[in-house]
Amino acid sequence: MSCVFEFGPFRLCPTTRVLQQHDGDVALGSRAFDILVALVESNGNVLTRRELMAIAWPGLVVEESNVRVQVANLRKVLGCGRDGARYIASIAGRGYCFAAPVQRTATADEPPAANARGAVQPQKPLPHLPAPLERALGREESVEELSRLLPVHRLITVAGAAGAGKTTLAVLVAHAAESFGDSIHFIDLSIVTSEDRVLEAVATAIGYMPSGPVELAGLIDVLSTRRTLLVLDNCEHLIGAVADLCVHTLEHTGTVHFLNTSREALRLADEHVYLLRPLGSPPGTGRLTAEQALAWPAVQLFVDRAREGGALEPLSDEDAPTVAAICRRLDGNPLAIGLVASRVGAYGIQGVSDLLASQFALLWQGRRDAIPRHQSVEALIAWSHDLLPQRDRIVLYRLSVFAGAFPLESAIHVIADDNVGGLQAGEAICDLVDKSLIVASSIDGETHVRLLETTRAYAVAKLATTGDAGEVASRHARYYAEQLREYSLHGSVNRTGGERPRSPDIGNVRVAMDWCFAARHDVNLGVEMSRHAASLFLEHSLLNECKRCCERALAAMPEHLRSTDVEMSLLESLAVTCYIMGDYDGEMTAIVEKGLATSIALDDVRATFRFLAGLHLAMMSNGRFPESLLVSERYASLAAARGGPREAIVAAWMSGSSNHYTGRQLEADESFARGTRLVAEHGVRQLVYFEMKEQVIAIASMARVKWVRGFPLQALEVARRIVDDSRRHPDSLYISVVLCFPIFLQNKLDNLAELLIQELAAVANEYKMGTRLPMGHYLKGHLLLHRGRPDEAAMHLRQCLEMLRPPKLTVIRSDALQAFAESLRQLGDGAGALDAINEAIGLAEQTGGVVNLADMLRAKAEVMRIVPGTRQTQIEQVLSQAMACAKSQGALEWEMSVALAMAEGKAAQGRRKEAKGMLESVYSRFTEGFDTGVRKATAKALEGL
Template sequence: MQQNNPLVFESSGWEVDLAQRELRARGLTVPLGSRAFEIVEILVQSGGELVTKDDLMRRVWPGLNVEDNTIQVHISAIRKALGPDRGMLKTDSGRGYRLLGDWVIRQENQPRHVEPVNRPRAAIHPFLTNVPVAASALIGREMAVQHLCDLVSAYRVVTLTGPGGIGKTVLASEVARRVFPTVESDVLFVELVSLSDPDLVPSTVASVLNLQLRGGDEMSPESVARVVGDRKVLLVLDNCEHVIDAAARMAEALVRLCPHATVLATSREVLRIEGEYVYRVPALDVPAQQVEAEGNVLEHSSVQLFIARTRSLQADFGPQAEKLPLIAAICRQLDGIPLAIEFAAARAASLGIQQVAGRLDDRFALLTGGRRTALPRHQTLRATLDWSYELLPETERRLLRQLAIFPAGFTLEAATAIANQTESWVALGISNLVSKSLVALDGTEAAQRWRLLETVRAYSLEKLAESGEHEQVVRRLARFCVALFAPFATDDQLQSAIDELGRYRREVDNLRAALNWAFSPGGDAALGVELAAIASDFWVALSLVAESSEWADTALAQIGDAAGTRSEMVLRCSLGFALIYTKGMSAHARDTLTRALALARQFQDFDYQQRLTCGLWLFSARSMALNDALAFAREYEEVTRGRDLQFRATAAWLVGIPQTYLAEHNEASERLQWAVGQYPVVRRRIDMMRLGADVRASALAHDTVNLMSQGRLDAASRASQSAIEEARATNQPFVLCVALAWAAGFVSLGLGELDRAREYGEELVDHAYKHALRPFYAAGLCVRGSLLARRGQPEAGVGPLRSGLAEMQEAVYLLFYPFFRAELAAALGAMGRVDDGLCEIEASLRFAIETDYRWFVPEMLRTKGDLLALRDTDHPSVIEDMYRRSMQQANDQKALYWELSAATSLAGHLQRQRKDAEALAVLAPVYGRMTEGFAAPSVKRAKSILDQLS
C-alpha cells in the first residue's frame, strides 16, 4: 500500500495501520514480522472473504517457490500476535484463510477504494551487509536454516539459544547470508562478545549501523532506535548472554520504535521481551547406542561433521568400517555438540581415532586446539563452559554442581532432595538454568524431567569435587534412592511399584551411581547394604538378573553390622535365585538359600519363607534331586495350607513338576493344568520375583512332557506354543528361556519337528547369551548339535552337544542332561562310533536310575537298542529284548508315545528279519491307541511301516 493512502482498519480494539505497517492492540504495537504483516494486510482488505493459500503465496512471495510449512510459520506468528483473539484468523482446511471481525476503515481525504497489496520487489538503493563469508560448509543444519529463514520474516525478534558450542553464531550467520538477497533491507552483524560493560551495547549497535546521533543525545537504546526510524534492517545481535539485560533493552527498543527493524539474536539465555520467538538450537543427530550398519552411521550429521573436519586436517583421511563405531561413540559422548566434535576431529587427525575415543573421560584436557581465529572461549572445551559457568550467580552455580550427581537426569522431587532446599527454590533454579541452556528438559509436560548434557555434567562434576560438596551430595542421592525404591521392599506397595515400573526404570543409572559410591572405599557400606536390599526386587522386575546377583554379592561382602538382620535375608534370597539362573545349581547357591530360609523362619516372615522354599525346590528340581524337590513342594503346601487360591495353585505347580519327571504323568498333568486354570494372572508379576518363575508359563512348559509322554501330541504342541506366548507376556528373560528350552528340546526334537526346533533353539541361544543365563545357553547349544546330527551331519553336531552337556554339568542344571546325552549317543552311533555311543547311553541310564529321572528311561532304552542294531555283532534277540524292555517301561508309566517309539523301532527290526506278522502284531495295537498327533514325523514313520506290513 502506498504511503499517501494512510488507511487504518479497526475492529474490537485491534488496529491494522497500513501506513505505519503496525498491528496494534488497544493502541499498543504488537510486534509482527514483515511478511506476516503483509498477510494480515491482504486478509483485512479482503473484507472477511476467503483468501486462498496460492493467492497468499503469489502476493507475499512473488516469483518464489515456497512450501506449505513456510506459510504455516507465518500464520502461527499472526495467531500468537492476536493472543486471546487468535480465533479471528480462521483456517478453511486445505483452501485458505479469512480474517473475521467487523472491520471499519479510518482514512483522511482519501477515496474508500482499497488497492490490493502487490509490492514491487526491486530495491530503490543497494542494501548493506557486513556478514562474513562462510569459512566452511555448514553440515547437518539445512532444515534449521530453512525454518529460521521463515521465522525471521514472520517474527520481529528471533532468539537462537542453546549451550556453548552448539553452533548458534554459525547458524545465525548462515541465515543472515541466506535471507539477504530477498529481504530488501540491510543485514548487519553486531558482535557483543568483547563488551565488558553492558552500557556499551547501544553505542556498539550505533557504530555498526553507522548512525549519527544528534548532539546532546544520550546514548541509549531509545535514542539509537529513534535514529534508525523507518530504516529497513535485520540486525544480528551475537553473543548476548553476558550483557543480556542491555541486549534485551536494545532489541525491545528497536522493535517498538522501528517498524521495519527485525532482530536475530544468539544467546545462551533468552531475551524475555515482547514478541520474542525462541529457537533452541538442537545438537547434531548422533547414532543410537545399539550397533548400526555402516551406511546408517554415516547418515548422522555429527558423524559427517567429524569426518569432514578430520579430512580438512588430514587430506587422506577415510574412516574404515571398523572405525565407524568408535566415531559414533565419540559423537554420542559429546552429545552431538559441533564445537566439541570439531575439537575431537582435530585431535583425531593428530592422535588417531582410537586415542580420542579412549581418552574422552579426560575430555577437558584432550579437547583443545580450536581454530586460531576462533574466540578465546571457543578454543578449548573447558573455556567454553567456563564462560557460561562464570556468568551464573553463586546460587545457580551450586545447584548446577549438585545436579551433576544425576547420570540419568532428574525430577523436581529428586533435585529438591539433593539440593536440601525448598521445592519452589529448586524449581526456580532449574528454570533459570534451562533458560541459560545449561539444563535441558528431558521429559514431558505431564512427567517433567531434566538432564545435563554429558559434557556439561562432566564439567560440573569437576566443580562439585573442587567445592568439597561431593560426599554430602551423593549421600543425599543414596538416601533419596532408599526412599524412592522403598515400595519394592514393601509387600502392600510392590504391585503399584511394578505397575509404575517405567518411572523407576528411568532412575536406574542414578541408583547405580548411589550404590557404586556407597560400596567405594570412601562410601558408606551400611547405607549401601540398606539400598541394595531395598532395590533387590527392582532388578528382577527390570529383567536384570545378573546385576541383581552382582549387587547382592557386593552388599553381602560388606554386610558388617547388618549380619543376621532382615537385610541379610533379603540379599541372600536375591543372590540365591540369581545364581541359579546365571551360574547354575552351585553349592554356593544352595548354601545362600539355606541360610536365608533359616533367617526367614527366625523372623517368621511368611513372604520370604515361601520365596526361599520355592528357591530350594527350584535348585533341587534342576539338579535332579527330584525327591528333595517333591519334599520342598510338600513343605510349601504345608506352609500355605488354608490360604488363598493363588497359594494352592502354586503348590499344585510345585508338586506337579517333580511328579512329571518321576513319570507320574496322569497326576502330574492334572495338577499342572489345574494350576494354570486356577492361578490368578494378576499375581504373576509379583510372584515372578517371589518364586523365581512364572507359574502359568512354567506349568504349561513342563506339562508338555506329560502330554507328549501320554501320546497327546497335538495338545503338547499347543501347550508349548501357549507357554511361549505366556512367557513373552511377562517380559522376563529367564521365563522365556524356560518356555523356549522345553519347546525346542523336549517337544520339537521329541516329535521330530526339526524346523520348529531350529527356530526355537536359535532364539534360546541368542536370548540366553544376551542375558547371561548360562544354563539355558547350554540347552540351546545342545539343541543346535542335535539338529545337525539329525540332519545328517553328526560330526558337526557332536561338538555343540559335548559343549552344552559340559556346561550343564558345570552349572548342575540337569533336567535336560539325560535327554541330550541320549542325543549325543545317537550322533556318535551315526558317525560309526557305536561303542562310544553305547558308553554314553549306559552312563545316561545309570544317571537316570540314580536320580529317579524315570520319564525318559523308555526312550533311552530304545536308543540303546538302535545302537546295538548299528553294531551288527549282537544277536537279534538282544536287540529285540532291549526294545521290548523299552515298551514295557513305557506301558508301566502309561507313556503311550514312548511305547509307540519303541514299538516302531521293534517293528522295523522284526521287518528286517522278515517277521512281518510279528512286527504287525507289535505295532498295530499301540498305533491303534493313538488319538492325535498323526502329522508328527515319528507317528508318520510308524504309519509307513504299518502300511508296508499290511
C-alpha cells in the first residue's frame, strides 16, 4: 500500500519521487524532496531539525544551517507567502511542521472494482456490449470520472487522438453503468461508410426492424420507451449525421443518453467533451530505476505487450530509461506503445528504440485479429488523414518540419505561402487540433502546438511526396536563423532596456541546422546558425551538443568564412566547452592558439584578451606553469597598452595564480593584493567565460597563498567565500572545491569536506567529464587519509593516479602522489611510498609546479625513515633542501612542517634543547590558527621537549 498526497495545487507521489503542480512536474533536489515527504507524512506534528537532518543526510553529521537552506528552497518552490499560501511553519525552538491541509489517497495493487491488472470487472455480462479489455492500464480514474458524469450529462463525447483508447474506455464505462440495466447498446460506426446509414446501424443495434426505411421519428419512438444508453463508437467520419441524431433524440426524449467516441467533438450545445489524455509516462529528468518506471501506466503497458510479443527478460534498471523515453516519444499512446513493444522480443529494447527513429516503425504490423485501422500505426493515422480536406493535409505535412512544441505564430510564419495564406494556415491548424491530430497547449501565455511523434513521422513521409519538402525546410531554417540572430544580439544582455527576447526553441534549432548541413543544403546558413547556437547550447549547459555543433561547423566551413569573426566565435565556444568538460590537453590548447592567431590578424583586441585568458588556463591545467607565467606577462603588457581597469584586474589575477603554482608566494600575494585594490577602486563586471574562471582560480589561489604563508583562518574565510559564490555554476564549484579542499581539512572541517564531495557528485555528468572520476577519488583519498584510514585512502588515490595521466592537472597528480606515498608509509610500505614521492617531486620539478615542493621533500624524509639502510645524514640532507625551498618561497606553513620533522630527528639524537629552540623560532612567527594543522602538532611537540 502506498499513498499520494494532495495539498493546494500540488500532488506528491513519494513512491515515484515526483512532485506535480497542475499536472506539471516540479524540479526538486533529492534532500528537499525527502524533507517535504517527511513533513507531509507527519500529519501536522513538529519535526525537529535533528530529525530532518537524519532523514535527509542519513549517517552524516551536518550543520543545522543545511536544514534551513533546504526548507527555504522548499518554501520558494511551493510559493509560501504567495496569495496567502502557507505550507511549512517554523515552530520556535522546536523545528518545522506542515501547516496546509493534506488529502491522502491510498493506492493498492488491487483497487476496488478492479482486477490485479487494473481492469474494471462488470457486475454481469451485457449482451449488447463487447467484452471489456482485461488490462486497461492507467484508465481507472477516467472510468470513475465518466461513471459520475454519465447520469448528469446525457451527451458525452470521449475525444482523443487515434489509438488513445477511446473505445476501450467507453466499453469499460458502459459495463459499469448499472442504472441502465441491460438497455445499453454499442454501435461501431467505423464500419458505416456513409451518413445515410447511421440510423440503420443504430436501429439494428437496438433490434428495431421497420417494414420500410428507418426513419428518425420511428427510431426515437422506440428509444423513448425505456432508459437507454447508446455508445456510438468512432463518430469522426460521420460527424454531421451523428450530431443530427443526438440533437433530435435529446430534444424528443428524456431517457436516452449518448456516450460517443470520436477524434473530434460534435460541437453541440448540450455536449460534454471528455478529453482522453495519454497514458502517464515518466518525466525525462534524473535517474530512473525499473521499479520507479513501472509505477507509470505507459511503462506497465509497454512491458505487458513486450512480454506478450515474446520478450522474456524483466525490465532492468539499465533499460528503464530507454523504455521511458520510448513511451514519451510515442506520447503515451496505448496503441502505438503496444505495436512498438510487440517487437521487443525480436529486436530488443535498444533495437526497438533505434528503429523507432526511422519511419519503418510506422509499418509494423500489430495483431491480425484487430480491426484494419488498428493493425499498424500508419493505418491508424491514415484513417484520420483520409478524412481531411486538401488544405488541412498540406498544412499537416508542412508542420512536420517542426520538432516538439512550437508557437502557433512560428508555425504560420513557416508554412504559409502563396497557396496557403496565413489566415488559412491558422484555420487549418485549429481544425487539426479539433481532430486530435495535433495538440495545443499554453506555454508562458503563448499558444503552442505539437504533432504527436507518430503523426509527425507519417506527415514527413507524405511531405516528401509533394515536392515542397526542400522549400518548407528552408523557410523553417531561415526563420530559426533569424531568431538566433535576434537572441544573440539582445538575449544574453538586454541592451535596449526592453523585454528580453524569448530563447529560440532548441529542438527546432537542431532540426534546422541538421537540414542545412545534410546534403549541404545551405552550409553558409548552417555555419552562421552554429555560431549563434553554440552560445545558446552553453547557456543551457548542453555541452556535448555544443562541442558537436562547433566541430561540425568548423569542418564544413566554406573558405570565404575562414579566418573571420565567424570562425573565431566558433573556436572560442569550442574552447570554452572543452574547458568546462575537463578536456584540457592538446585539443583545447590548439583551438585557443588558433583563435588567438585569428583575433590578432583581425586586430580584435577584445577577442585577443579572451583567448589569452583561455591560453593561460590551458597552460595551467596542462602543467605548463612557467609558460603560463609568460602568458600572464603577455596579457599584462597588452592590458597596459590597449586595455582598461577590467584587463588590469584580470592581469593581476593571472599573475597571482601563475606565481603561486611556480612557488613565488610573495609575488603571488602582491599580485592578488593589487587585483583586490583595483576591484575596490573600479569594480568588476561583464566578464566573459575565461575571465570568470581566472577570477575563480585567483580567489581560490589567494586562499591557498594565505594558507601556505601561515594564515589558516584568513585562508578559510576566503575559501568559504569562493566555494559559496561558485555554487552558481557547477564548473566553478569543481575548481574551487578541488583547490580549497586542503584548507578545509587543515581547519578540521572534514564533515564540510565530505558534504562538498557529495555536492560535486550530484553535478551533471557533462561538467568536467574528463576529470570528474579521478577528482572524486582524489578528494575521497585525502579525506580518508585525514581521518586516519590509510588503507581506504590508498585505494582511492591509486584509482585517481591510474585515471589522471600527464599532462592533465599535473599539480593535482603530484599532490595525489604525495598523499599516496603518505598512506603507503602509514601502511609500512616504505619502498612503494618512496617510489611515489620521488615521482611526485620529479613531476613538480619537470613542470615547474613547485608550490608543494618543500612539503614533498619533507614527506620524502618521513618515508626514508622507514626504508631499511637509510642513513640519518641522508634524511637530514633532504630536510635541509626542504627548509631552503620553504624559506625561498616565503611558505611559513612548509617551514613549520619541515622544522617539526627536523626536530623529531634531533630529539631522537638527544639534542632536545636544539630541537626546541628551532621549533620556537618558527612557531613564534605565527599569528593565528594555533588550534589547526601543523601548529597544533608543533605545540604538542614543544610540550614534550
